Amino acid sequence: MLDRIDRKILGILQQDGRVTNQDLADKVGLSATPCLRRLRRLKAEGYICGYTAIVDQKLYGLPISVFVSVKLVQQADEYIDEFENAVMAWPEVMECYLVTGGRDYLMRVVTDGLESYERFIKKKITRLKGVGQVESCFSMNTIKREQQLPPIVG
Structure with missing residues (x-):
């Protein structure tokens, strides 16, 4: 505790x-x-997972964040394993979550532009046999992005 x-x-x-x-x-x-x-x-005890520098993604040259939701054709173990293993190897995927609702996964992908994002979709995501639907939402502006967890009230 x-x-x-x-x-x-x-x-x-x-x-x-x-x-x-x-x-x-x-x-x-x-x-x-x-x-x-x-x-x-x-x-x-694992409370501190590591230390890192927070780098400005725009200045670094990856100004675009895309939120990508993915629905698998079915939630079979082979599709889940293939998708999750692939995501772990893709450096442009900054975050990936298994979610509830109408989609199976939600990812944040960083890119330098539309052409590289199109390559990411065509050469990586859609080549996975278990992927059924992909929906992309492009971030227009970051309003809030926190690294610090909020205090626990109570």
Whole structure:
């Protein structure tokens, strides 16, 4: 179970993953050694999955996000496995979720333009034998994109 200090540590790290242990300890009201012990425990227990830099996708050269919903022809194990294994290998797929409702999967794909997205659809998605329908929605603007989880109320 996470206590108040653990949650505070995780909140601070989500804001600044490069904070030093001493600064982190100061911010949560601990000395450096117990803070480091907690940090190591949070990593070992899987609360902290890794550290990364958040890169501006437009400046990087991939300005377009496309939300792609996919419906399989049927939810047979072979189609599910083929689709999920393929998605894991496609670098342009930033996120993929198995969802409820009228579709089976929802993905966020990044691309540098319509031509490369068309290649992605033609050369990758539609070549999978289990794919029945594909629907694309192009993001016009990002209104909100958070990396930090909200606090748990209660």
